[in-house]
Amino acid sequence: MKVVIAEKPSVARDLARVMGAKEVNDGYISGNGYAFTYAFGHLVQLCTPQAYGYQTWSMANLPIIPKEFLLESKKVKRDGKQIDDAGALKQLNIIKSLLQKADEVIVATDAGREGELIFRNIYYYLGVKLPFKRLWISSQTDKAIKAGFADLKDGTAYDSLYMSARSRSESDWLIGINSTQAITLAAGNRGLLSLGRVQTPTLAMICSRFVENKNFKPTAFYRIQAAFEKDNIRFKASSGRLDQKQLAEETLAKITPGSDALITKVEAKEVKEAPPLLYDLTTLQQDANKKFGYSADQTLSLAQTLYEKKVITYPRTGSRYIGEDVFEKIEELFQHLADTAEEHIAAISRNLIGAKLNKRSVDEKKVTDHHALLVTDEKPSALLKEQANIYNMIAKRMVEAFSAVCLKDITTVTFDAQGVELIAKGTVIKQYGWRLSADQIEQPEDDKNSEDLDVENAQLPKLSAEELLPILQLDLMDKHTKAKPIHTEASLLKAMETSGKEIDDDEMRQAMKDCGLGTPATRAATIETLFQREYIKRDKKKLIPTEKGMTVYNLVKDRAIAKVELTGKWEQKLEEMRENKVSYEVFMKHIKDFTVRITKELQQLRVAMAPVEMAPPKQTVSIKCPKCQPGKMVLYDKVASCDHYAKGCDFKLWRTLSGVYLSDKQFKELLENGKLGPLKGLKDKAGSVVEGTLVLENFKVNIS
Numbered sequence: 001m002k003v004v005i006a007e008k009p010s011v012a013r014d015l016a017r018v019m020g021a022k023e024v025n026d027g028y029i030s031g032n033g034y035a036f037t038y039a040f041g042h043l044v045q046l047c048t049p050q051a052y053g054y055q056t057w058s059m060a061n062l063p064i065i066p067k068e069f070l071l072e073s074k075k076v077k078r079d080g081k082q083i084d085d086a087g088a089l090k091q092l093n094i095i096k097s098l099l100q101k102a103d104e105v106i107v108a109t110d111a112g113r114e115g116e117l118i119f120r121n122i123y124y125y126l127g128v129k130l131p132f133k134r135l136w137i138s139s140q141t142d143k144a145i146k147a148g149f150a151d152l153k154d155g156t157a158y159d160s161l162y163m164s165a166r167s168r169s170e171s172d173w174l175i176g177i178n179s180t181q182a183i184t185l186a187a188g189n190r191g192l193l194s195l196g197r198v199q200t201p202t203l204a205m206i207c208s209r210f211v212e213n214k215n216f217k218p219t220a221f222y223r224i225q226a227a228f229e230k231d232n233i234r235f236k237a238s239s240g241r242l243d244q245k246q247l248a249e250e251t252l253a254k255i256t257p258g259s260d261a262l263i264t265k266v267e268a269k270e271v272k273e274a275p276p277l278l279y280d281l282t283t284l285q286q287d288a289n290k291k292f293g294y295s296a297d298q299t300l301s302l303a304q305t306l307y308e309k310k311v312i313t314y315p316r317t318g319s320r321y322i323g324e325d326v327f328e329k330i331e332e333l334f335q336h337l338a339d340t341a342e343e344h345i346a347a348i349s350r351n352l353i354g355a356k357l358n359k360r361s362v363d364e365k366k367v368t369d370h371h372a373l374l375v376t377d378e379k380p381s382a383l384l385k386e387q388a389n390i391y392n393m394i395a396k397r398m399v400e401a402f403s404a405v406c407l408k409d410i411t412t413v414t415f416d417a418q419g420v421e422l423i424a425k426g427t428v429i430k431q432y433g434w435r436l437s438a439d440q441i442e443q444p445e446d447d448k449n450s451e452d453l454d455v456e457n458a459q460l461p462k463l464s465a466e467e468l469l470p471i472l473q474l475d476l477m478d479k480h481t482k483a484k485p486i487h488t489e490a491s492l493l494k495a496m497e498t499s500g501k502e503i504d505d506d507e508m509r510q511a512m513k514d515c516g517l518g519t520p521a522t523r524a525a526t527i528e529t530l531f532q533r534e535y536i537k538r539d540k541k542k543l544i545p546t547e548k549g550m551t552v553y554n555l556v557k558d559r560a561i562a563k564v565e566l567t568g569k570w571e572q573k574l575e576e577m578r579e580n581k582v583s584y585e586v587f588m589k590h591i592k593d594f595t596v597r598i599t600k601e602l603q604q605l606r607v608a609m610a611p612v613e614m615a616p617p618k619q620t621v622s623i624k625c626p627k628c629q630p631g632k633m634v635l636y637d638k639v640a641s642c643d644h645y646a647k648g649c650d651f652k653l654w655r656t657l658s659g660v661y662l663s664d665k666q667f668k669e670l671l672e673n674g675k676l677g678p679l680k681g682l683k684d685k686a687g688s689v690v691e692g693t694l695v696l697e698n699f700k701v702n703i704s
Contacts, residue, residue, distance in 0.1 A: 001104075002035070002106055019032060039109065043074055273406040275400050321372055625642040660679055
């Protein structure tokens, strides 16, 4: 029997259907010589510190560096204790039973770093010795699945991918566990402060940009702007930047209103604007945030759904290129879009059939585990609005990427206005090329070059050197420098991709992708973690650090754990490990040395940190924690928690319960008496507004 292990039940069902397995059993589907079983995410994880004998948080225990990392079945937290996840344990036992009967094992988890780790952790935890083969596909269509099973890879070909994934997991554990415990203990009774290998430098980028924006002092500068007209076309010309108002006024005084200005030079050049590269996940997330306001996590979820519906290729890709083999089939996809897509996409697709296609996005050497995002030849049906938006973005980008270049004539005209040089620019599009294909997501005004805007004209008349034109209007433009805008998810993703370096060129950014923070598959989760930790919040599209987030940032901003470049270098080393250029042993020695150093630094904050550096809790009340007894309850604005968190007590209650915010007095009464009420305005589980009493029972609050 061939046992196939997929990453989730829906994928296992799909694979089973295509390969003729129809008998549904508990935890697997069998038939035609196969048993298709599945994980649901990570069934196996690295052991917690408790497994190594560290039952409580203590400075004396740090740093915690296991001699050998151990694996355990997935755990969940209940009543302050880590217990086995019953569902995960049951599924692991089903997989174990199937593997004991297997003649062949086929890995069908997601074809990427995390998918490899999900399988290998199960494989090694269960002590399996049977060799395995790898199903490696970039599409979930029936055709792709059949082709993949006909061309299974040797599992050992992905050993380096696994070592990269394992190193990522273990380094996150070492840095996250030790730095979080160190800073939390150093901060005293101020609640949990979480740090992480990727999480912390990402927070630092958000906070540093926020501080830079808020502390920015605009600087005044000036430009002289003149208006001209010829052949009923009115246009403007501007001087260079003048930093002093007095100089600007003196320069303006040199020009007599109504006088003629001499054209000294007319330069016209043809510019070829290449089409954009195909989407990878990160650029799709950026544009979806700009266009629709979708979060990175939302876009990933929508793309994953489309992939499982078989209408797009593998979404967690980090490449914006395809190989020649895929390019050979692109025209078939344009025929598919011509027949099924929205009319404006279909119309351009029809024009591309039989045309000479632009090959900027075709480069085999730049394709990593998976090629760029494409639609498949499956017809999308019953898509929700949000799903259709993402599908259409990918389809539009496809027709853009393979369309002709956009040809522009850019004309620059230089005037001499009584000794003052003025410049006018105009652009004429001769061939729209790819710009006909779809609406472009424009840069926000904050990102546009203000100097270009000052001299740019929608249209210029035909002008010649030595020509004189009268100045119709003369103005002194009062301008101010602008701060860099506060990060949005789009700009943050772009910064994460290049470790904070500001690079606009698509190809340069793609070349730097291995040095970024995290991977396309993990960046959304990193941003969501910052929201869950209450380190950041959204203000429309802007990412704003909370008081708690700024507190953590101020504590670690000058320390190595917050340095974007360092984390980017680690990501580069993990990619080099995947390519067999760096060994696991060398990388992990560096990580362990760093862990020792950063833990020591953070422990010393206990001495160096002034109380004002941390936002204090609202108050510590003299009520014993109902769960652990020795602990005291600490009241914050939004939550009340036990001050013995570092000693293992996880008891907390939100200040807003059943829709009612409790005052300090009310909260004390609830904790002391175990009940509070009757209260009006409570919301029950059905959402109805009721009057009732809040009852604290088994460390949970219910309405009675």
